[in-house]
Amino acid sequence: MNGEDLQHLLHVQHDAVHLHQAVLHGLLQCAWGRQPLLLPADQQAMLAGLLVRWVAQATVDSEEQAVALLQARSGLRRLAEASGLDLASLLSQALLPMPGCDLASLTQNSRYKLALLADAALLSPAALLEWGRQEPVLAMLFVIQALDVQTIERSAWAAVNRLIEALPDLPLADLPLSVLNPLQQACFRLSYLDSPQRYLAKQKLVEQSRHVLALHDRLWTQCPVPPPRPRPLLLVVGEGLRDGHALFRFFAEPIRDLRKHFHVVLLSDHSVNAGTASELADEIIYFASSDDPVQAWCRQIGDLAPDIIFYPGIGMSFATFTLSQQRLAPLQVASIGCPSSSCSPVIDATLLFEGLQAPAGLPLAIRYDRHRLRPARPGAGAEQVQASRAGQACPCIGINAMAIKLNDDFLSTVETILQRYQQPCRLRFMPNVDGVELQSLMRRLLSRFPGAEVLPSMGHQQYMNELAQCDLVLQSFPYGGANTTTDALDLHIPVVALGSPWLSGQTDWLLLHDRGVSGLCTWSREEYIELAMKLLQDGKFASEVRQQLQQAQQPDARSLQGDVSASDALWAFWQQHAGESV
Known part of the structure; x- marks a missing residue:
């Protein structure tokens, strides 16, 4: 945002409709996120005041408006923080008529905005759980949104940890499909937060995601029976598997070796070029473009009828998050990618390299010898x-x-x-x-x-x-x-x-x-x-x-003799369990 953007907001500030449209457009188009905030301190304070007014005047009369605020929240937090006003203070000024007021004193419109633009510092665990009993949809939305937080300060760290401890006790809510994107982001962030309860909380959010999928007839529970094949078809559902990406460096070696035993098909986005794909897989297919992507992707995989699915990582992309909650193959395996546990009940096993101790609750461990990353090769x-x-x-x-x-x-x-x-x-x-x-x-x-x-x-x-x-x-x-x-x-x-x-x-x-x-x-x-x-x-x-x-030299995965590779480990797993779901 620059001075010209601010002047436009000042010009329309007394017209609630135009102010709302202008701020929402700036936040949703990401134009204000790509560049730093190019305003002096006094103008940053003016911007903070306009953001408070925007939140106070916004209305939530439709699902479309609610989705817009859901999508705008992350940009609002960053813009407010860049202008020197933390989100909790902004929301307090805009929505809470007096310090310490309870939720019952707020209008329904204000409660919706509090849920959609949430900050963990604004609610105690007791208040959150009571809200969950009264309005489960809003309480769950509040948690999902409030997990978008940077815990640099002790106060933010403490507030989000209190929220995480309360989350497993919240009731499931009948949320729209549009909430799956924020749910994916919330689950991704949970793995990085320093709370001993983070995986219990993540399990609840995954349960909530599956509830949403089932509610809208998007949850596959029975997969097609794979046809007889000369070699079993292993589908790799990839995120970030393009040259130069951190996940490619981490997983390229074990994925490349899967072709030793399996016919490997890579399902990924169009950022993966033909050269990279040919190194990793026998063939590549790309995620279908559709207004109903989850259904379209499930049908793509259903048409393939894979014998086994392997997710190198689950959570950085919407596709891996939603697909890993479906039963799309008789056997479904994940690695410890980012984040480190999917918490999905339909992931049958975890591919785990030796030396890592599997925590309680992780699906069946398939062990292979030490993992090798591709080196950075500094110039x-x-x-x-x-x-x-x-x-x-x-x-x-x-x-x-x-x-x-x-x-x-x-x-x-x-x-x-x-x-x-x-x-x-x-x-x-x-x-x-x-x-x-x-x-x-x-x-x-x-x-x-x-x-x-x-x-x-x-x-x-x-x-x-x-x-x-x-x-x-x-x-x-x-x-x-x-x-x-x-x-x-x-x-x-x-x-x-x-x-x-x-x-x-x-x-x-x-x-x-x-x-x-x-x-x-x-x-x-x-x-x-x-x-x-x-x-x-x-x-x-x-x-x-x-x-x-x-x-020291990092061991070369291709030069070691006698090691059990990821491919050998998955092959042994498939031979043991072929024809059954674990």
Whole structure:
């Protein structure tokens, strides 16, 4: 948003209809999200006031209006935060006539807006559960929307955790199909939130999703019987399986090997080109375009009648989220992709590499030997950057975790490290966001870390060059890294990680173990801090670690003999269970 956009809003501010249309258009067209907020502080305050007026005047008289507010909420949060007003304050000013007022005192229109534009700080668990008993649709909408939150501040972290604890006790609601998109986003975010109840909460949202699908006759519970074939047909339902994407780097090797035993068909979007597809599969089909996509995709798969379906990851895309809740093949298997557990009752088994401890409730584990990621292969630019930094006294600490992984618990640990170090250093965040989202994030990070660098999203090669400036990487927790850890290790940069029993907290240890530096993964916060301090203060120790990383080589999946591959493991599973659903 720029001054011209603001002037237009000021011009129509006294016309409720035109103000509503102008703000909604800006939020839904994403024009205000692609670029940073180009307004001085006084005009940002004017914008915040206009957003308050817009929410106060908005009406929800139809499903179309409700869907529009559902879709606008994420952009509203980021724009409000970028202008210096958190969403809870904005909604309080617009909807709550006085502090501490209860839901019963609000008009129905205000309750709808509170549900559609929600912030977890506005309701206690008791109030949420009571709302669920009175108006289950609005209470469930509130939870779904409120999970779109950045838990950088302790207050936001505490509020969303209270909401997560209450969510499993909410009743299911008869929601429209249009809510499936926000449900997918809510389930995706839940896996990154630092709550011990997050998977119980996710199970409830998946149950809610299946309820919506069944309510609108979009839930498949019986799949076609596969015909006899020379080789069983394995369908890979892919998200992000294009060259350069993090999921492609993570899953390309195991998927490529599936052709050893299966006829592999890849179902994906048109971002996957023919060359990439031919490496991964015997043939590729693309998601059908349709006004009723879930039904169309299920029919596509039904026409194939696959013997087995494999989901490398579930949750980053609407397609994998909705399809993984259907019974579309006799056997359905998922990997630990992002997020780490689908919580779907029709996923029969989980493909899990050795070294990972399966948590309780995970479907049957199919084990294969150590997973190998494709290396980042940094170019000459990264080598030049590192050479130019040799001998510099001021260390550079990198945090190359995407924005959703940044939480108060992790950032408080970073603060402790900086306080104890008490020497000049550079702190670089690489959260992989841009536009208003970057501006919102930067405002909040710089309030905690004055002078820190917060870099925008960029191409992978430029990112590797920027990462090469770092002497140390602090990996996020409780959701650790995979590709981001590998990126640093490929540049021979020490990575400090914190392990945990969660699947998302175990991968770093395995990656570090493969490079011969498993000691860089600690198992308590104090050990994490002490290790970071040692790498910052003990030059000899840090040099020895970098030398170890230079000498270490990631095992090549194609050169190992005797290992059980993902393909062998899935083949054994299919042979054992062919003709039956697990």
